Amino acid sequence: MSAPAVILSLLFGTALVMTIAMGVSWLHFGRQRHVLTWTASYAVAILQWIANAGGYFLHSRWLFILTGIGLIVSASLLAIGIRQRSGRPLQLLAFAVPAVLVSLAMAIAIGPVGSQIMQGMIIPAYVGLLMAVSALSLWPRNRSFTPPELAFFAALLAFALGQLALATSAALIRGPEEGKELYRAILGLFMPTVYVGTAVTAVLVVAGDLAQQLRQQMMHDPLTNILNRRGIEEAAERAIANARRQGRPVALVICDLDGFKGLNDGYGHMAGDAALRGFAHLLTNAVRRGDVVGRLGGDEFGLLMVDTGAEVAADAMERVRAEISCLRLGEAPQALLRASFGVTDLRPDDRELDDLVARADAALYAAKREGKNRVTVSRAAA
Incomplete structure (x- = not known):
């Protein structure tokens, strides 16, 4: 040839x-x-x-x-x-x-x-x-x-x-x-x-x-199109490592919808899904580029806000808390949405992400005990 x-x-x-x-x-x-x-x-x-x-x-x-x-x-x-x-x-x-x-x-x-x-x-x-x-x-x-x-x-x-x-x-x-x-x-x-x-x-x-x-x-979570638990954990580990190297503050927020089970039971899962998407949208709009937003599971969400202290993060979540009360669902126009937030920041003795998660979770539970629909900040022990 x-x-x-x-x-x-x-x-x-x-x-x-x-x-x-x-x-x-x-x-x-x-x-x-x-x-x-x-x-x-x-x-x-x-x-x-x-x-x-x-x-x-x-x-x-x-x-x-x-x-x-x-x-x-x-x-x-x-x-x-x-x-x-x-x-x-x-x-x-x-x-x-x-x-x-x-x-x-x-x-x-x-x-x-x-x-x-x-x-x-x-x-x-x-x-x-x-x-x-x-x-x-x-x-x-x-x-x-x-x-x-x-x-x-x-x-x-x-x-x-x-x-x-x-x-x-x-x-x-x-x-x-x-x-x-x-x-x-x-x-x-x-x-x-x-x-x-x-x-x-x-x-x-x-x-x-x-x-x-x-x-x-x-x-990513297919329903809300934000990070899922695995995604937020990986992104948060990187963000925390960068914050430690550069000596910058980091705040972690864990939040969920108040009475989400009742919303699902009363109006159906379509309404519940719409509420989750709307909540995720509000959280995403509340943070800056470089911050991390993800759905941890069910109606629970996590945010890692870089170059941000706990008090500043709490102020941002107060705005989200006010905005979610104005959110209306086409599937359930009478439903009134509320949310609770637990906030903490990175401390010198934190060894891993779970240390922040434990404090933010505790602050979220405190918000629930105090009547829900509020933002609670985890305070350092005196």
Whole structure:
């Protein structure tokens, strides 16, 4: 088997495997829009490599034109998927118009003009720029790269550099054979490796996103969409460790709805669920970025407020206590919601989170004994 046949088989197989892998990921793991777009990208690539093989072995200009269009469409879909994943603004015309113009220029170069130099420059230059822009679109905002993202970013840059190197080497061609050695070396040795590398790292990104999605599901309460007990415990341990290192205050609040069982019994679980969601919303709005809010179980919630003393935290909870009395449930318009709060702060002799939890729990029970619907602060022993 000739070297071109081996390379084309490799590229076709890569596109086929990627189409299947992305398709399965989209079907079974959340049906994310960018994964479907990447599935379409590699599905087009399958047709592209078939047309490329036909053009090479049958010496058909029309098949080479289809190959060029397929490469442009496949690269454009990959770039669109990256923007979809990053949540950046997406204007389809910004991709469609240049793709059509480049396709027309490529068709003219292959057909009427028959210029090998133009053929070798137009598509690689466009795809190279598209991959470079895609790499920049992948750059995360307000956080660092994950390892899969960093690998994909590097692969996209390598793809862009390879395509731009192809375009540059095509400009150096002087005759039927003169100057083609560099072009063939880049096309035959470097680009297949980069293409496969880009495909593999794209799969790693999808797998990494899935792992993060599963972790989020494990750490969050599905009803209220805030942290669950496991999530708040892990986040609180980190926050307390940072507070100790930096010598900053931390306050812990444990709270629950007064008479929640009666609400459930009297109005049904739909009303109870609505009350929990409303309470969680009020608590989330009452804290700042960096604070931790979670549902500990049932109607009990926990908040860890960083750079905040117990008295300041109690003032914030007083506002929540007043606001929850104004909360009305569509499922139970006559229900009047009340809540109790226990507050404590981090003390020098605290060894672990459970020490704060025990004091906040005791303060919450004290609030219940004193008549409910109040905020009680745990006081240090004299």
